[in-house]
Amino acid sequence: MRILALLAFALLLTGCENRTDSDSLPGPDQIVRLSDSEIKGLDPQKISDLSSLRVAADQFEGLTRLNASGFAEPGLAEDWSITEDGRQWTFRLRDGLQFSDGMAFDAALFPQIWDRLQAPETASPTKALFENIAAVTSDGPRTVIVTLKSPAPSLAFSLAHPAMAAVPLHRIEKAGDKWTSERPMVVSGPYQLAAWLLNDHARMTRNPLWHDDPAPTASIIWKPMDDSLSAMRLFLSGGADVAADYPASRHQWLMKNHPDLTRSTPYLGSYYFAFNTRNAPFDDTRVRTALSMAVEREWIAEKVIGIGNIPAWSLLPPELTGGISTKPVWADWDRERRLATARQLLRDAGYGPANPLKFEIRFNSSTEHRRVSVALAAMWKDLNVEASLFNSEAALHFAALRQHDFALARSGWIADLPIPENFLTVHQVANGAGNYSGYDNPAYDAVVAKAIATAEPDKRNRLMRQADEMLVADMPILPLYFYVTRSLVSNRIAGWQDNISNVHPSRTLRISGK
Structure with missing residues (x-):
């Protein structure tokens, strides 16, 4: 019975998506991105590693978000104002916001998200990043007020972090930690996780109810590659569109042989x-x-x-x-x-x-x-x-x-x-x-x-x-x-902008000619 149970579990892991090898390769409407490690978690308030945060940023949006240049721009909020002393920021939400499952939400959600981030049971590893925030409150359905302990001109950057994004509390209250197991995941951002094969790839598809114009590419594949040399070889063989890293020892060779693909910023x-x-x-x-x-x-x-x-x-x-x-x-x-x-x-x-x-x-x-x-x-x-x-x-x-x-x-x-x-x-x-x-x-x-x-x-x-x-x-x-x-970017990818934060949201990338 134990053997049968283990076999069933293995089939469950490998069978959560019917796929062929081509499903995780670059395609006419699919971008494949290589990360340097496997996703550690899907709850944006419970992760801190870079690979997980990149996937979370594709799925969850906050009052602000980061653009292709790495700068903060309006996200779920259409604009904001700041008091003269710099201690109170007032955000005006876009009209008609909803999660990918059709559940509408308004300004009242954000104080609850803040409370969840602060809660001991959440055990958020990124909570300290927001210790300058004194309170998050709402004033009517479209106004969110963030009060600070001291001025923070960088607050727009901070609020773009996935830990402060809109998460579906209605699903979390019902399913608990299992809410991240739902496929597709219920999200607030441009993409939603459709399938995840551990140590193989995660496939994301467009969120049809996202407030903005549809993301330019229908499908995004994230593939973990612990070894940067293997990642480089897969990329150069045409098996990926973007590699998040390559060995420092290969930099000069890449600059000589593939200068149009090599990014050092x-x-x-x-x-x-x-x-x-x-x-x-x-x-x-x-x-x-x-x-x-x-x-x-x-x-x-x-x-x-x-x-x-x-x-x-x-x-x-x-x-x-x-x-x-x-x-x-x-x-x-x-x-x-x-x-x-x-x-x-x-x-x-x-x-x-x-x-x-x-x-x-x-x-x-x-x-x-x-x-x-x-x-x-x-x-x-x-x-x-x-x-x-x-x-x-x-x-x-x-x-x-x-x-x-x-x-x-x-x-x-x-x-x-x-x-x-x-x-x-x-x-x-x-x-x-x-x-x-x-x-x-x-x-x-x-x-x-x-x-x-x-x-x-x-x-x-x-x-x-x-x-x-x-x-x-x-x-x-x-x-x-x-x-x-150090990054490798295919010539077929448009929208990539080198920036000091090394931020390249999938919603800002597209396949050339599309």
């Missing part, structure tokens, strides 16, 4: 190493600065990595600071001048040939991280610095960072939203164990807090840059470069 991410400022030797700013001065960032970005990364001397990507990249005064000095100054700083801190600086560089297992670590150790030999290497798998590595068990460790940050504070607050004392370096500067915390509380955009940005400059001066982290995204 600046991303909302900073790659850096964290100094443990709690203990010697890196409790001394002079030591941290000396090591930073000896690093050849251009060489690391262009030769060691070689996929178009921009060298970084600061935390914030220039796209978030009006194209202005913060640099220390010594960034443009020649190497000999930098090394001479660095040696003097180390001598002042008590290090030299008779007492060489020794420490361990910790990194998580990756060819990229190893190559960067080796390069750093080699560059520091000119300072008589002895840096050894230690690598471990990612879970152990980041556990060590949270437990402060390191001297210098590979780290970095990819932002949830295209806003400076998403980077800067990581390095505050209030971030607890997530503040890996242990950076503790009340003046920095005060500038960040003042920036967040400022509604006027130009003044707010100046304060954000000031905080970034303080990080550069204190050097609790060693910035090396800004991330880029």
Whole structure:
């Protein structure tokens, strides 16, 4: 009986869709997208991994949504207004909104969605992203009011997150967690999940009751590909229209052989190493600065990595600071001048040939991280610095960072939203164990807090840059470069726009000529 039960279960998993191999291949009205992992969940308030969020963004829409350029635009709301102090946003809903099953909804739904996100039983992993929201209320059937604790010019981006989208509470109340098992799923966005074959593909079809014009492509296939090399090969063989990633080692080959298909675009991410400022030797700013001065960032970005990364001397990507990249005064000095100054700083801190600086560089297992670590150790030999290497798998590595068990460790940050504070607050004392370096500067915390509380955009940005400059001066982290995204996009796909958020909603893609 046990064998029969297992067999029945296997048939249930593989038989939830009658299909042929061609069902998951690019077609005249079907786009195939490769993601870097399997979907982890379908409830938009209970997911945080990128693959699941991309599928959720295709299915669920909120008051706002992101367009092909990665910017926020009206979604279920047709427009909005903001009070002068920046703390209250009023959204005007479109008329006649309904879910894909025909159930109508109005402004009263959104306070309920907010309550569900906050509820302990929901256990939302993204709840902290919205902690600046004080309340969500409705005023009549078409008005939603979002009240904030402090001004947030980025709220339109935040509300485009799937966790704040309209979910079918009428189905959730009836079916509980099983509501995501319904096919097609009941949704509020342009597509609805029609079938999901685990570790094979998920097929989405148009939501006929979506408020906007029908999505340009009838069917979207999401295929999980854990191995980026396999994804690249499938794409190049014509088995997919879009690959979310490809191996860094193949970048130059792709640029030479398939430049029209290869996309490498600046991303909302900073790659850096964290100094443990709690203990010697890196409790001394002079030591941290000396090591930073000896690093050849251009060489690391262009030769060691070689996929178009921009060298970084600061935390914030220039796209978030009006194209202005913060640099220390010594960034443009020649190497000999930098090394001479660095040696003097180390001598002042008590290090030299008779007492060489020794420490361990910790990194998580990756060819990229190893190559960067080796390069750093080699560059520091000119300072008589002895840096050894230690690598471990990612879970152990980041556990060590949270437990402060390191001297210098590979780290970095990819932002949830295209806003400076998403980077800067990581390095505050209030971030607890997530503040890996242990950076503790009340003046920095005060500038960040003042920036967040400022509604006027130009003044707010100046304060954000000031905080970034303080990080550069204190050097609790060693910035090396800004991330880029790597994608492969077929020539038959139109509507793809490179952007810093790496956002490419399926509703904005179409097959050329259609």
